Amino acid sequence: MSYRLELNEATVTFGATDVVQRVSLQLREGDIGCLLGPSGCGKTTLLRAIAGFEPLRQGRIALHGKVVCDTQRMIAPERRRVGMVFQDFALFPHLTVAGNIGFGLRGWTAAEKQSRIADLLTLVGLSDSAGKHPHQLSGGQQQRIALARAMAPRPEILLLDEPFSALDPELRGQLASEVRSLLKQDGITAILVTHDQTEAFAMADQIGVMSQGKLHQWDSGYNLYHHPATTFVADFVGRGALFAIQVADRNSIDTPFGRLSGKLPDGIETGTALQLLIRPDDIHLTTKEGSISARISERLFQGAEYLYTLQLASGHHFQCLAPSHQQHTPGDTVSLKLDIQDLVLFSNDGRAL
Incomplete structure (x- = not known):
């Protein structure tokens, strides 16, 4: 299998602090990855290390099988063939749209440059704007031009640092899907940094959830939601509530909702204290008698x-979703039932079982 990006035990240190700690991941050629986490978790620092702006204290980074950084060497950013899209787009105000896109095409013939610019303008839907300047474009259009400029030289990998943060929320969601489509059409491998899980789900094939410099899980959005590796991932991705429970026997657990049946991991002893994840979509409001009551x-x-x-x-406390025609008022008592396909359990150290 061909991997465009490989990180093995990558560690970045500022002073005496490891701000990125032993991160390992692989991104296949043509895939889009995402580093997701709260502010200060180390995701942007890790992106800068991939770009070549931060050295590693430990581990290595490889692009297309070639080591570009380890404890012995550090290939300069301009020799890594890495494209970058920044938060503020960083377009050149004195250049036209065409001039911005073609800025990085040094060494290309005039015909090659003109063809590539035209192809990218068509790809981003701005063929009529080649002669305009950035200030004449909307925020969404500027974002597309920044993306086209980064894609123009066909980089080994494209790095996107919070590229939608300057846009309003509605436009962010729309552009995340559009950008994914554009990258896929051009066959670009990319990795995105964001704190917004909606953007991550809309864009990425693989998502890495980070906290305090550590990578908790590198997986599909589906698995992050349904099979989180730690309680941090369970809490950060999607809504959910964790409940202290106790193993009743080999096939059931005692919970605040009563006794629940389900498959338990092998070797779990009766009486073991664990944590159970309940998502809003695990709970349905019902009118049946004998159901669980809640306010x-x-x-x-x-x-x-x-x-x-x-x-x-x-x-x-916990949350549930219900069709809006089932309207209830705060203070009402309702009946509910649980519809749990798999018991998502964690040990008390926060690791999934």
Whole structure:
């Protein structure tokens, strides 16, 4: 299998602090990856190390099988053939759209440059704007031009550092899908840095969730949501609540919702204390008698759905989604049932079982 990007035990140190700690991941050629996490988790520092702006204290980074950084060597950024798209787009105001896109095409013939610029303008849907200057474009159009400029020299990998953060939320979601489509059409391998999981899910084939310099999980969006590797991933990706539970027997657990049946990992002893993840889509409101009762403490209208925050008699809080025509008011008592396909369990050190 061909990997365009490989990190092995990559560690970056500022002073005496490891801000990126022993990160290992692989990104296949033509795939889009994402580093996702809260501010200060080390994701931008790791992106800068891939670009060649930060050295490694430990580990190595390889592009297309060639080591570009380890403890013995550090190939300069301009020799790595890495493209960058920055938060503020960094377009040259004195150059036209065509001039911006063609800026990095040094060594290309005039005909090759003109052809590549024309192809990219068509790809980003701005063929009529070649002679305009950046200030004449909308934010979304500027973002597309910044992307086209970075794609123009056909880099080994394209790095995108919070590329949508300067745009309004509605435009961000739309452009994330558009950018994914553009990268796929041109066969560009890319890695995105963001704190927004909606952007990550819209763009990436593989997502790495980071916290305090550590990579908790490198996986598909589906697996991050349904099979999180740690309680941090479970809490950061999607909404959910963690409940302290106890193993009742080989096939059931005791929870604040009562006894639940399901497949448990081998070797788990009766009486073991664990944590159970419940997602909003695991819970359905019902009118059936004998169901679990809870009180609505908050509700959030989301168009087709309400997001309800519920409280059990035990005091435990959690959330559920319900069609908006099932309208309930805070303070109402409702009945609910659990629809859990797989028990997502964690040991008390926060690791998935």
